[in-house]
Amino acid sequence: AEFAVKNLKAKKISIISMDNDFGRAISAGFAERVEKLGSAILTKQMYKFPGEKDFRPFLTRIKEGNPELIFAAGYYNEAASIVRQAKELGITAQILGEEGFDSPKFLEIAGSAAEGVIIATNLDRDDPRPVVQNFLTNYRKAYNEDADMVGASSYDAFMILVNAIAKVGTDAKAIQKALLETKDYNGLTGKISRFVQGEVVKPVQIQVVKGGKFRRLAVIDNLEVITPPLKK
Template sequence: MSTPSAVRLQRSRRSSRPPAIVTAAAALLALGLAACGGEDSGAGGGGTYKIGIFAPTTGFAASDGKSAVNSAKLAVEKVNAAGGVQGKELKLVVYDDASKPDQAATIAQKLVRQDNVDIAVSGSYSAQTRAAAPIFARSNKVMIAAYAVDPEITQVGEQIWRIGELASVQGKVAGKLALDNLKGKKVAILYVDNDFGTGLTKAFRDYVKQNGGQIVSDSKYPLEEKDFRTVLGGIKAKSPDVLYAPGYYNNAADIANQAAELGLKAQIVGVEGYDSPKLIDLAGKNAEGIIFTTELDRDSSNPAVKDFLSGYEKKTGVKADAVGAETYDAVLLAAEALKRAGGADAKKLVEGLKEVKALEGSVTGITGFSPQRNGIREGLAQVVKGGDFHRYATFRDPSLITPP
């Protein structure tokens, strides 16, 4: 697989993400996965709870799949080291969906009928998760979506839950950030033309309009776009205070580099798709000062967050990202559900999940779930400072952060 400098494939968050930084073969080697087969991860015998997980571990999105699966394994190791759940070890059954919805649907059938997993986790994007969710719901199996943002996913049944933050929440938080924290009066918008970018932008646009901000430019770009100079030149002529640019880390790097080249001084505000060390690698000094909404707080004093960050880097040799954090929490939530249910009965699992108010060990700060089973947490913005990600602001207003 080519690097972002050679091929610019993005995700619709997450329906397609920036291209994998490793080759498909390297991703397979690192994860020890068969391209389309399932992998049991964990000790067998003695009684186990099986957690099925599907993620894109090959193809253009393998970087997200690698992060998701490695983080899931880290969570399983954490739970098992503490004695497991009711004395039983957790065991992962891993499949590669290759970012294909039809493959995700087939995997869901296998996890239910062939592997007979006790609970499932989606470590994949919206399209794949949306394809799999009804199968789990009809089979009366609980599935937890780690980071897919499509609101329809949890609407198929009470068995389907979500860790990640909806686009509608992130967009409003970004609007608050732009108008209040940054004191922006004139705002420009430049967003990737897919469901991820459109959903974030709608929420942001509505918030800005409803709260007295002026939108001076509102443009979109196709997934494969690399050259933003013309549109950035037009934006520069409008002299905005803030440029809201939903997209992915490779888009963000191009925008930051070309904005610097043109002398555009607007504060760039991004989204969780920026949450990758590759943003800093690709944009260098031009990444400094970029602010983006996300779910992983690198400056948290929470020991669970510190353990995750250090444990992930030790395990993989690279720094953790939001995809990994959300998948880690999804596995912890699965373990908590099994613990509260006293087993794998779906009705009891759902009742147990309804009781979760603060997920113990959560690295994304889950404090409960909405009526539509979407995770609730403080809003968060990170800033690139000194070549790393740091906390910029948190948001606690329930009208901003509470999902449907």
């Protein structure tokens, strides 16, 4: 939302999201932030998940409103169908996705329709740090495909756990305390500043599909944006 309004200058935005816990939460949070920043949500539509394959009715309604940007929430199968069908309908609005798009499968299924799609995720393929570039190289060697945010997040989670055990041993409560006290960890997915009620505080990576691959577009590190809200 921050990038959509402040960087892309989108004033009129439509939302299409899968109807599950993740989709409802992320679309609600996105809409709230967009409106707080002064832009308008024209339409918000939820599609059946799993099972929806025909997004044309949703996209036709979106096209009628002529938004400058479409925020789409879904996993790679749905995401690929949305961008392909949007292109078929002649929709030219910028499509902004989330980490569910972050998969080589999305690029494969969407094909040329993926070009120019922007996503908010947590893996920056163009981060020059050795921890990132070595991971990307080794992942491709091991699995014969490019890494995604799931692999990167899993690596960070495992290494943070390893570090905690190395510090405090194998007592469960001590490990939990050490995990929650993690500060300024130089992670694969960025500098993990700290945890707030178990939720991580770290930069959001903005990637764009360019030449059929995810490439760095921007990094969001505004603490107001990347710090999870306190749970009541």
